[in-house]
Amino acid sequence: MHFTTEDLFNVTFASEPLPLVELAMALVACQRLDEQAVFGRWRGRAARELSGAGVRPLLELLRPDGDNPQFVEPYARTLEEGLAAVREAGSRLSPEELVRVAARAPGSASWLRALWRQDREAWDQLDGALRAAHEVLVAPYWSRIRQSFQADVAWRTRLLAAHGIKAALASTHPAAGWAGTAFEVDREPAYEVHLAGRGLLLMPSPFWTGRPLVAEGPAGPAGAYLLLYPALTPLPLVAPGPAEGALDALLGRTRAAVLQLLVQQRTTSELARDLDISLPSVSEHTRTLRAAGLITTRRDGKAVLHSATGLGVDLLHSGG
Structure with missing residues (x-):
């Protein structure tokens, strides 16, 4: 860029976050396989709750890589505004975009072609799928x-x-x-x-x-x-209800605890032991903290050592 x-x-x-953008990302997240330590349990629950909800059309539009047709994730502040924007965008769909979407869809493209032909039943089906998926994946959270x-x-x-x-x-x-x-x-x-x-x-x-x-x-x-x-x-790491402190609100309770422990250097195994969480979960937390510049990681023989950066310590102080 x-x-x-x-x-x-x-x-x-x-x-602020936007309902249909977050819905599109939630449906994509359901289909992805990465970060299982954080998203695995949530994906299982989401799959069960979506079963039979009539959201299959959305899974033909929204694929795991996030490269999705933009008309189903409009920048609207409310669900109703977003659904109206999706309908309005329907008249501007291009044949080229149909070819691209159909090539990525798992299974028959007949519903997609009906959508592009402005078939009313297909658009009603899309509207119902968006509402149902929003009710399951976005509204409660x-x-x-x-x-x-x-x-x-x-x-x-x-x-x-x-x-x-x-x-x-x-x-x-x-x-x-x-x-x-x-x-x-x-x-x-x-x-x-x-x-x-x-x-x-x-x-x-x-x-x-x-x-x-x-x-x-x-x-x-x-x-x-x-x-x-x-x-x-x-x-999955955002606790329901108000956070206990500013740091918990930002990082989630477990990730904040990881950062607090890393004021002193610790290995991955020590973090797992001290916090009573799995090694894969520790790796997910440290990866994100490292990407944010809050910790550093280095290998010493077979051990992987983590410690807070100056930026991480500064964040701890500012968060109380």
Whole structure:
């Protein structure tokens, strides 16, 4: 992603999570296989609750890599506004996009072709699937989705103020970095985006677990691009009800405990023992903390040693 000087001054955060964007990410998360230590139990529960809910059409549109047709994830503040925007976008669907979506769909493309032909029954089916999936995956957890979103924005805003835009963006993924004024993520598929003065809107999602995704922004051709990235605290780690402290709200209780322990250097095994959690779970937590610049990890023979960075210690102090 190539930044102009103007773009570097025009990086902002979204003001709130958006229901249909989060729904799309939740449906994608259901199909992914990564981060099983965090999402595995949630995926099993979501699959059971979605069974028989009539959401199969959505799984033909929304695939695990997150490269989805944008019309089903509009930038609308409410569910009803979003559903209206999906219907409105139907008249602008192109044959080229049908070919791309149908090539990725598992099974027959007949429903997709009916959707593109503006068949009323197909669009009613899509509307019902969106409502049903929202009722299962988003509505019951909206306060936790907002908590994860707000905590991530608060953290990265502080990171931006203390260390600049390069550190804030590099912390969105372990494979992210910079080459001059180009922001790079070393993951397939490879493509380039030239912001060309349009700026960038940052949106964390507690459901998304992959590389940052780039999309056209909510204001149309003249608006900023949008960068959707994994929130520091994924939904399964956000405790129901109010958090006990600012650090728990940002990181989740277990991840905050990991960071607190790493004021003194510890191995992966020691963290698992002290917190009574599994080794894979420790690895998931340390990977995310490391990506955010809060801890460092080094290997000493067979042992893997972790310790908090200055930034991590500073966060502990500010969080009480």
